[in-house]
Amino acid sequence: INFPPSNGELRIMDSNKLVIQDSIHEGKRWSCPMAVFRNGNYRVEAKIGDITLVQDIYKGVITDSIQSILDKLRSVEVSNKVKRNIEALDFRFNHLQENTWWGDPKYVGLFIQVKDIYTHLSQGIDPFNHTKGCFIRSYISEIDSSRQYYILHIPSSYRRGDVIPVGVAVPVNVYDKFPYLQSFRVANSKLVDFFQDLSEKYNMIIIEPGSRRKDKANYNSIEETEFFSILDDVEVDYDIDRNRIYLAGTCSGGNELIKMTVKYPDLFAAVGVVAPDIVYVAENANPWVKSNFPVMFLRNDKQLPIFDTHSIIDRHVPIESSENLNVVAKYFQLENFHYKKIPNEYPMYYPDDFYDDIFKFTQNYTLNKKPSEINFTTNQMLYNKSFWITITDMEIPGEANIQAEIKRNKLTVHKENITAYDIDLTTLPYSKNRPLKVIDNGKLVFNATPPDSVLHIGTIQASGTLKKNSSIAGPLAHVFANRFIVVKGTSGSQEESEAIIALADTINKYWNERYFVDCRIKNDFEITAHDIESSSLILLGNSGSNLIFAELEDHIPLSISPTGITLHNKEYSGDKLCFYMVYPNPRNNGRYIAHIGYNNPNFISLGSEDSYSFDDVSNYGWYDYKV
Numbered sequence: 001i002n003f004p005p006s007n008g009e010l011r012i013m014d015s016n017k018l019v020i021q022d023s024i025h026e027g028k029r030w031s032c033p034m035a036v037f038r039n040g041n042y043r044v045e046a047k048i049g050d051i052t053l054v055q056d057i058y059k060g061v062i063t064d065s066i067q068s069i070l071d072k073l074r075s076v077e078v079s080n081k082v083k084r085n086i087e088a089l090d091f092r093f094n095h096l097q098e099n100t101w102w103g104d105p106k107y108v109g110l111f112i113q114v115k116d117i118y119t120h121l122s123q124g125i126d127p128f129n130h131t132k133g134c135f136i137r138s139y140i141s142e143i144d145s146s147r148q149y150y151i152l153h154i155p156s157s158y159r160r161g162d163v164i165p166v167g168v169a170v171p172v173n174v175y176d177k178f179p180y181l182q183s184f185r186v187a188n189s190k191l192v193d194f195f196q197d198l199s200e201k202y203n204m205i206i207i208e209p210g211s212r213r214k215d216k217a218n219y220n221s222i223e224e225t226e227f228f229s230i231l232d233d234v235e236v237d238y239d240i241d242r243n244r245i246y247l248a249g250t251c252s253g254g255n256e257l258i259k260m261t262v263k264y265p266d267l268f269a270a271v272g273v274v275a276p277d278i279v280y281v282a283e284n285a286n287p288w289v290k291s292n293f294p295v296m297f298l299r300n301d302k303q304l305p306i307f308d309t310h311s312i313i314d315r316h317v318p319i320e321s322s323e324n325l326n327v328v329a330k331y332f333q334l335e336n337f338h339y340k341k342i343p344n345e346y347p348m349y350y351p352d353d354f355y356d357d358i359f360k361f362t363q364n365y366t367l368n369k370k371p372s373e374i375n376f377t378t379n380q381m382l383y384n385k386s387f388w389i390t391i392t393d394m395e396i397p398g399e400a401n402i403q404a405e406i407k408r409n410k411l412t413v414h415k416e417n418i419t420a421y422d423i424d425l426t427t428l429p430y431s432k433n434r435p436l437k438v439i440d441n442g443k444l445v446f447n448a449t450p451p452d453s454v455l456h457i458g459t460i461q462a463s464g465t466l467k468k469n470s471s472i473a474g475p476l477a478h479v480f481a482n483r484f485i486v487v488k489g490t491s492g493s494q495e496e497s498e499a500i501i502a503l504a505d506t507i508n509k510y511w512n513e514r515y516f517v518d519c520r521i522k523n524d525f526e527i528t529a530h531d532i533e534s535s536s537l538i539l540l541g542n543s544g545s546n547l548i549f550a551e552l553e554d555h556i557p558l559s560i561s562p563t564g565i566t567l568h569n570k571e572y573s574g575d576k577l578c579f580y581m582v583y584p585n586p587r588n589n590g591r592y593i594a595h596i597g598y599n600n601p602n603f604i605s606l607g608s609e610d611s612y613s614f615d616d617v618s619n620y621g622w623y624d625y626k627v
Helices: 062-074 080-099 106-122 189-202 222-237 252-263 287-291 294-301 320-331 352-362 476-481 494-515 529-534 547-555
Strands: 008-013 018-024 040-048 051-059 133-140 147-154 164-169 205-208 240-251 270-276 306-311 337-342 373-378 389-394 400-407 410-416 418-424 436-440 443-448 454-458 484-488 521-523 536-540 558-561 564-567 570-573 578-585 588-598
Touching: 018 040, 040 106, 051 106, 062 080, 062 106, 080 106, 080 133, 080 147, 106 133, 106 189, 133 189, 133 222, 147 189, 147 222, 164 189, 164 222, 164 352, 189 205, 189 352, 205 222, 222 240, 222 252, 222 476, 240 252, 240 352, 252 270, 252 294, 270 320, 270 352, 294 320, 294 373, 306 320, 306 352, 320 337, 373 389, 389 400, 389 454, 400 418, 410 418, 436 454, 443 454, 476 578, 476 588, 484 494, 494 536, 529 588, 536 547, 547 588, 564 578
Parallel strands: 164 205, 164 240, 240 270, 270 306, 306 337, 410 436, 484 521, 484 536, 536 588
Antiparallel strands: 008 018, 008 040, 040 051, 133 147, 147 205, 373 400, 389 418, 400 410, 418 454, 436 443, 558 564, 564 570, 578 588
16 A cells, blocks of 8 residues: 555554554654553554554464353353354364464454454343444255355444445355355455455445355356345344345356346346456357356346446456456446456456445445336246336247336337236336326237236236246256255165165265255155145156155156156157156145156166266256256
8 A cells, every 4th residue: 555645643442442542653663562462352543644454453362262252152042043153153263273373363353253242142232133343144044954154244333223235245266165164255354354344434234145156156046045045134133225235246256246137137226346257158058058147138237337347457357258248238238337447457366456446336326116117138937027027927938028118107018028017016107196008019008097006917827827937937957046855756666766865865965065065855755744835846756666756647747658758748759768857836836846757767867967977966957857
C-alpha cells in the first residue's frame, strides 16, 4: 500500500478497553515492548489518512487458552445448532494442532470465535443469533442429512430490526480433495479476514459457501439447493434484505454465478465477476450440456446490473473469456453490463483483491421486483419464472421463450413453445382499478378487470394430470439435488440381490468421494409412508426383484421383458438392456420415483453419460430416461 504523506494514529485494544493510543509519524518506526501487555488477544489499528489497517494478535500460549475454553463449552447445555458450530471449531483446532505450528495466525481467529461464543453463553445470549463478527456455521442438509458449513461475516454496524444487504462469494474449484473443515476455503485466513473487512466497509453480511464443491464443478443442481438452504439458515438469525442480495465470483465461480442469474433472474439485485472462466459450448451440444452452461440464456439478465473486470495479461484465465462475455452481453442487449479492463497484472496470482470492486459496484442497487419488461428463455421447467411471469406448461423438449411488456394497462406477449403461463398481478406494474388487456402472439386473450391475484393464460390442465413443473421436472440428475433414498431390491435371487447391493455400493462410493458422507440406502421392505412423503426413491432392480417397483409397475409408463424394454410407448429390443428413468411418484406427485434397472440380471450396470465409466454421481442422469 502506498501510504499518503501524513502522520497517523495507532490504537491497541483488548476485548474491554483501549490499552495504547499513540501517534505514528511518516518515516519513523513505532514499537512497544510486549512486556507491558497481559496475556490475551488484542486488536491493533493503524489509521493513516483514509486507510485503516487492522490486525488481531495474541500474547501467551494460545493453544492452551483455546483448549481451556473448549473444555468449558463442553459442559454448557446448548441447542443443537450451537453445539454443531462449537464442534466445527473443535475439529478445526485439532486439525491445526496436527498440521501446523503453534504460532500460526489461524489460531488467533479461532480463539476469537470460541472466546466470543463462551462470553455470549455466559451472558445467556445465543452466540449465533444477531451477533457480530466472523463465524463458521453449520446446518443439516435436507439432501443427505450431512453437516454443511459456510463462513458468515456480520459487520459491527449490524442492528437487529434493520434489514441488511447480503453478498455471497460464489465458490470456485479448489485443488484439494479434503472435507470442508480441512480445506483451503477455511485455511485461507487472508481471504477470510479480507471478507470481514469488506463486510465492515460496505455494511453488508457476506457469506462464503462451498461445502459441496471441491476440485471440480457439480453438474447437477445440488449447490443451488444448498445456496437457498444457507440463505434460509442466515435469515433465521439475522434480518436480511431479500431485495439486496448480491453475488460475487472469480474464475470458475464466475461461470457458476452467471448460471444462477439466468436460472433465477428475479432474485439478485446486482452481481460482479472477476476473470470469469466462462464455459462456451456448441449450439448443437446435447440438451443437458447446454442447460449447464449459461451463456446462451444470458438474455434473461437483460436488466440485471453486472460488473465484469479482467486483466489484459491474466495468466490464470485469459481475458478472451470476458471479451466473449462482453460480446454476448451486447448481442442480447443487456442494459446494465459494465466491462472494465485492467491494464496491468493482478497484484496476486488469484484476483481475490477485486472483490472490493465488485461490492463497491453492487452496493448501489436494489432489486426492482416490478419491471415493465421481461425477456425469459428456459429449456427446463425447473426454471420457469421471471418476476411476474411463470411458465406453467411448455413443449418439451425444446427452448421456451416469452417476451412481455406492460404499457399503461396493455400487456403485450410474444412467446414460443409455451402453451400456458401465469401472470402475478401483485407485482405486475399496472393500474389495478382499470381493465387489463393482454395481447398474446397478436391475439386479444383477456380484456377485463382481473378478479384474482393471478391471471392464467393458456391451456388448463385436468385435475390429476402429471405434467412437469418447477418441483418435479427431471432429469434423473435432479433427484440427487434433493432428499432421496436408494432402495435396494431384495426379492430376487441371491445372485441378483448381491448384484443390486454392489450397484448401491457403487452409488454410495462415489457419493462419499464427492461429498464425504454416505447417502441414504434402504432395503425395499424398509420403506415407510414417511419415506414416500419426504423423499424421492431411487429403485434398484425390476418388478421381480424390487418390492416397491412391483407395487408401482401398473402406474408407471414402463414395462420390462426378457427381450426388450418399453418406455413411454417406445420399444427397445435386446436381451442385455439396462436403463434408468425418472417419473413423479404415483403415491406422492411432489416427489420422484426413479428406476435404475435391467431386463437381464446377469448384466447389471449403471452405465454413464459419456465414454467413461460411472465415476461422478453429479454428472449422471442427463435425461428423463435412457436405455
